[in-house]
Amino acid sequence: MVSMNRTRALWLLSSIFFILAFLHPLTEILIFPAFLLLLRALTQSTSAIQVMRHSLMLGTIKGLGVLLWIWNIYPLSWLTDHSAMLQIATMTVYWLTAALTLALGTTVAITCVYLCHKHLKKGLYTLPFLWLAGELIGALLYSVLTLGPGSSIQMHFSYGFVGYTIANFPLLNSIATFGGVYTLTLLVATLALLIHVYTKQEKMVKKITTFNCVTTLVTCVILFTAVHHYTREIPVHNLSVIAVSTNIDKTFMPGENNHAARRTVAYEATTQALTLSPDVIILPEDLRMLQGFTSLEEIFELLGDTLLIDSARTNIEQGVISRAYIFNPDEQTAYALDKNYLVPHGEYMPYLHNALLRPFLSSSTALQLAEDLAYTTGKPNKYTNFPDDTPVILSCMESAWPGALYKRTRDHTPPFVAHTISHSWFHKPTILWHQQDRMLQAQALWSNTTIITAPNMAPQKVYRPSGSIEQGKPIAETTYWALHVVKI
Numbered sequence: 407m408v409s410m411n412r413t414r415a416l417w418l419l420s421s422i423f424f425i426l427a428f429l430h431p432l433t434e435i436l437i438f439p440a441f442l443l444l445l446r447a448l449t450q451s452t453s454a455i456q457v458m459r460h461s462l463m464l465g466t467i468k469g470l471g472v473l474l475w476i477w478n479i480y481p482l483s484w485l486t487d488h489s490a491m492l493q494i495a496t497m498t499v500y501w502l503t504a505a506l507t508l509a510l511g512t513t514v515a516i517t518c519v520y521l522c523h524k525h526l527k528k529g530l531y532t533l534p535f536l537w538l539a540g541e542l543i544g545a546l547l548y549s550v551l552t553l554g555p556g557s558s559i560q561m562h563f564s565y566g567f568v569g570y571t572i573a574n575f576p577l578l579n580s581i582a583t584f585g586g587v588y589t590l591t592l593l594v595a596t597l598a599l600l601i602h603v604y605t606k607q608e609k610m611v612k613k614i615t616t617f618n619c620v621t622t623l624v625t626c627v628i629l630f631t632a633v634h635h636y637t638r639e640i641p642v643h644n645l646s647v648i649a650v651s652t653n654i655d656k657t658f659m660p661g662e663n664n665h666a667a668r669r670t671v672a673y674e675a676t677t678q679a680l681t682l683s684p685d686v687i688i689l690p691e692d693l694r695m696l697q698g699f700t701s702l703e704e705i706f707e708l709l710g711d712t713l714l715i716d717s718a719r720t721n722i723e724q725g726v727i728s729r730a731y732i733f734n735p736d737e738q739t740a741y742a743l744d745k746n747y748l749v750p751h752g753e754y755m756p757y758l759h760n761a762l763l764r765p766f767l768s769s770s771t772a773l774q775l776a777e778d779l780a781y782t783t784g785k786p787n788k789y790t791n792f793p794d795d796t797p798v799i800l801s802c803m804e805s806a807w808p809g810a811l812y813k814r815t816r817d818h819t820p821p822f823v824a825h826t827i828s829h830s831w832f833h834k835p836t837i838l839w840h841q842q843d844r845m846l847q848a849q850a851l852w853s854n855t856t857i858i859t860a861p862n863m864a865p866q867k868v869y870r871p872s873g874s875i876e877q878g879k880p881i882a883e884t885t886y887w888a889l890h891v892v893k894i
Contacts (some may be wrong), residue, residue: 409450416447417460424464425471427571429837437571441598442605445530448520461516465509465544472508472566475838476501479831483656484778487771496763500751503758507551508544508566515540528616530603534595538588541567555725556754556781562747562807568594570844577628579851579873580635586852587808587845596624638854640871643795643821645894648684649858649878650675651866652693652887655830669698675887676714682881682891686713688860691802691826694718696731702740711735715797715824715860719781727784728753730799730826732792741792744784745801747810752803752831753781789818800825800849800857805842811849811857822894823855828862839864847873858892866890 423440426433444464451457482493515536522529522536545561553559564570569590572578581589603617652675654668672695679687689695696716699705705714717730728745750756755763755775764772789798798820804810811823825846829835850857850869857869859878866878866888880888 413447413450414460416443416450417464418467420444420447421464421467424468424568427568428472428566428841429474430840431574434571434574437568437594438598438601441568441595442602444516445533445599445602448516449523449530451520454517454520454524457520458513458517461513462509464516465512466505468512469505469508469544469566470501472841473501473504475832475835475841476504478833478835478838480833483831484775485771487768488766492766496759499762500759503551504548507547510547511540511542511544513540514543530599531616531620533599534592537568537595538591541591551758552750552756553758554750554754554756554760556748556783557750557756558783562810564806564808564845565841567591567808570841570848573844573847573851574873574875576873577632579847580631581627582848582851582873583631583635583638583854584852586812587848590848593624593628596620600624635851635873640854641819641821643894645685645821646682647686647688647822647858647892647894648679648682649688649860649866649868649890649892650679650690650693650887651860651864651878651880651890652690652862654862654886665694665697668693669695671886672716673698674884675889677708678882679889680708680710680712682889684712684891686715686797688715688824688826688858689717690860690862691717691828692719692728693862696733696740702733702738705733705740706735706738709733709735713797715799715826717799717801717826722784725782726780728781728801729784730801730824732796732799734793734796737793741796743787743799745781745804746783746786747801747804747807748781748783749803751779753779755779787814789814789820792818794819795821797821798823798855802827805845805849808845808848811853811855815853815855820855823850823853823857825857825859826861827859827864829864830862832863843867843869843875847875856892856894858894868892 420440420443423436423443427437427440476497480493480497485493518536519533522532542561545563548563549560564587567587569587572590572594581593600621652671672689672693676687693716697718713735714733720727720729730743732741748754798814800811800823846857846869850871851873854871859867868876878890881891882889
């Protein structure tokens with residue numbers, strides 16, 4: 407009984423350390439004790455059923471902690487006509503079901519590691535690959551949970567991937583240049599496993615061959631990727647980019663007045679930015695400045711030689727999409743790029759949650775949701791059809807898709823990536839911002855491209871291919887907008 411209680415305590419303590427590792431930069435190092443406690447609990451467990459039960463608990467607790475930022479949405483802007491109880495119940499259902507789907511992937515991974523440990527001589531060494539597989543299974547199940555008109559079955563949702571916890575660690579993060587968060591996850595799990603094996607109370611002669619071989623291999627991989635990372639060429643384009651950040655929440659002018667007011671803010675910020683003669687201006691997601699003009703000629707007359715990136719809700723034959731536009735003054739044309747990964751509950755309603763929520767909604771709210779949360783995914787973006795110096799667009803939620811940027815820069819080498827964001831639904835989600843920092847660091851490392859954010863209701867930042875993050879400092883600002891100059 408004492409041994410069983412000790413094992414349960416190890417599982418629970420491991421869960422807590424996993425949570426802490428995702429909440430703040432100073433606690434990221436706790437990912438290693440989290441794994442060490444997990445491995446100790448795993449090796450002390452006596453049955454696969456026990457491991458499944460405890461790993462489901464661990465995965466659920468970890469998922470709940472990683473997704474704590476969901477509560478920064480409260481109060482829900484689209485349920486303000488309903489009681490606080492309904493809003494809290496809605497968020498709780500989403501929070502719990504999302505955490506549980508991620509936990510199922512963790513459960514599969516840990517149970518498989520346990521079975522390998524019991525039946526194979528060196529079964530624990532399967533941990534890194536099975537853990538990564540478990541994270542991908544969790545992402546797959548999350549896409550099933552949030553399936554709706556604006557989504558598909560995929561493995562893009564990477565919140566909680568353990569590799570992000572070392573994306574800011576010098577030397578170790580170099581491995582991201584060969585696979586982003588996927589290789590970072592393999593490295594975290596491998597290092598934790600090696601520490602566990604080394605500290606086990608066994609005679610060195612029993613473990614020296616496998617342990618030393620794996621340690622040597624991992625050391626060589628780290629050194630090789632570090633040399634590659636620190637010696638690879640980072641292109642210099644001599645561009646002056648102005649990223650516009652805005653402060654427009656959901657209470658900023660109701661109804662259609664909101665769109666007109668946003669266009670006014672965008673126009674004021676853009677005209678002020680143009681006085682600095684930048685090469686590029688990036689506007690935050692869905693600012694819709696372009697809708698205030700009647701022709702392309704009118705837009706290019708305003709822009710002169712400056713390239714502009716704007717985005718807007720756009721109606722097409724298949725439905726409503728979020729589309730970015732790059733206004734290229736050299737070609738006197740605009741390139742349209744569609745958002746391919748949408749936000750559940752922000753841009754569309756998942757089928758399951760919509761079915762659960764609809765009986766409790768008033769008819770007016772249901773109609774409003776049907777209109778506002780009606781986005782669908784657009785067509786795949788082919789940057790090879792554009793000039794070589796065309797920036798790549800990464801829209802908001804697409805930062806959580808680990809391979810999004812690599813896919814778009816594989817056959818196209820842009821001068822930079824414009825990451826357009828709007829967090830108007832949120833109320834200063836610091837945990838979310840921290841996690842997205844790590845996601846964008848990993849993507850910048852993998853693609854060898856600078857990422858510049860143009861945010862609404864979020865901090866402006868720049869993510870360099872070196873792995874560093876630069877906090878934006880405004881050179882001009884008002885109540886509703888600020889301008890940030892970035893040199894590429």
